[in-house]
Amino acid sequence: MSPLTYPPKPRPGDRVAVLSPSAGLPAIFPEVHELGLRRLRDTFGLIPVEYPTTRIMGADPADRARDVTAAFADPSIAAVLATIGGDDQITVLPHLDDAVLRANPKPFFGFSDNTNLLNHLYGLGLVGYHGGSVMVHLGRAGGLHPATADSLRAALFDSDWYELRPSVDWTDEPGDWRDHDVLAGPPRMFPGEGWTWAGPERLVEGTLWGGNLEILSWLAQADRIGPTAGLAGCVFLIETSEELPPDVEVYRILRNLGERGLLAGFPAVLVGRAKAWHHERPLAGPEKRAYVTAQRAAVTRALAEYAPDAVVVFDLDVGHTDPQLILPYGGTVRVDGTTRRVHARY
Template identity: 75%
Template sequence: MPTLRYPPKPRPGDRVAVVSPSAGLPGLFPEVYELGLRRLRDDLGLEPVEYPTTRVMGADTRDRARDLTAAFADPTVTAVLATVGGEDLITVTPHLDDAVLRANPKPYFGYSDNTNMLNHLHRLGIVSYHGGSVLVHLGRSGAAHPLTFDSLRAALFTSDWYDLTPATEWGDQPNDWNDTATLDREPVMFPGSGWTWAGPQRVVEGRIWGGNLEVLHWLLAADRVAPVADLAGAVFVLETSEELPSATEVFRMLRNLGERGLLGTFPAVLVGRPKAWEFSRPLGAAEKVAYAEEQRAAVTRALATYNPDAVVVFDLDIGHTDPQLILPYGGDVRVDAVDRRISVRY
């Protein structure tokens, strides 16, 4: 893979950009957003810097791109954090000033629709960070989850290796942001079930690429993904969103990656625990188990066809479930299927 640069890290007391390049949900849920900002200040010691579109829903794509470019250009800002995801960041990245981004690399944190931005920075040769959300994770009801917070702190402030650990509890049923009375209550959590390993027992080292599977499919359709040769040898990360794509859709998306020649080039695949509940689709306990099992079978089926020798790990706490571990996108990862250990270099 082409060489990627780790940007310099912020320090406690620094100014960091807080942007909404996708959806301006802080404008709709100010109490949740202010809670996230308060934890950013009080618990992480960072000073948030807002931009004109941070609290604006439906802001013009060029204005959002202008804010993103300005965040990278500002020499007093040492990191950039997305407030939340959305669904149209693919229309924003073409308006970015790539020369500014290349000349001023900074750690960028986001997930979900922010896969667009992570992939864009990857193509510019800049390591970014899959995970972190001012609304979802710093603004989490009750308190920021300790596992999320420890991973986020390490990713923000350190450059060392960090061992990922399975969560002892997890959830995918957040409290309703419309009901501010729930902000002091912990969301529903379930006992952790650990990771599930498949494939050969060997150690794989590489650089991370991937993200939200639905968004990756959009990027492939828009021809925004690097050539197969440039991604060969990457450790592929995939996770699915609150839209709860069916197992058939998941298989077909992965099949398309296989037909493109991509899926077979990844020596290891890390699969996020699937979110299996949403306010519009409140699945029951048995339905949630069935959804997760069907998705795992779909991923297994695609890999059996296109990459049967890959090391595979299921149910990582990445993406749309709670807690959320941070991954260095384009950064180093070691997947040890012998000792069943995953380490990333922040």
């Protein structure tokens, strides 16, 4: 496969589009959204530009796609950031103008349901950025986590290699946005315990592909994933959402991707720290540990059956937990099982 195109990077002072290709939650939680916009301006020196559907909940998929296309087409816009995820971005993709996106490459930042658009850009030969949504991590109560801020700054403005490192602390228990006092202080944090490595001690360098596991399952069902042969040699990224999928479902999704022939082609797998708590399902300590253990066992079982020679790294801060490190979707990553280091080329 030919290397994908890294879009030109923005610079401080540039205008960036802030869109809601998935859920229009800025309409429901404007304080959180405004905080994220403020951080874009004050911390990163970027000028956020909203589009017609950015603050509309339940906007028509065609209208959301029109905003995405317009943001890419506008020569005054240097990057595109999603406000948050959702669950129906897959319905937006057919309405995109691919010729416009391909002719006007821009860095796109998003995760979760934005796996749809990241995978779509991948199919167009463009590198995107997994992470960096405006409301979740830019709008974090108590300030951006230092690891998030450092990674996002590098992904936005730099084009060199960046080393991902285990965070000294983390959380999967953010404040409830329905609580008006939630933005007053930082979330409860837990001490970091590093990464867990499995598989052979060797160096793998390849193109990153994957994303949120539940969304990948939907994409596979809708036949929106490219040919298996075209993904061979990629470093596979997976992480799970606040919906807390059961371990049996995680195994089945990976098993089915394995039956498709995908897993056997991945020489390395990056597994995000499993989110094990949600406001609607606040697991206590022992339950949380049991959930995380079961998740890891499900991933381990599937990879042992379909990708036994892959280098595997568990518990990276690359998904729905906090902090969040940015990964170049379609870009190059280096996974070194000998030195146990991970680098991404931004």
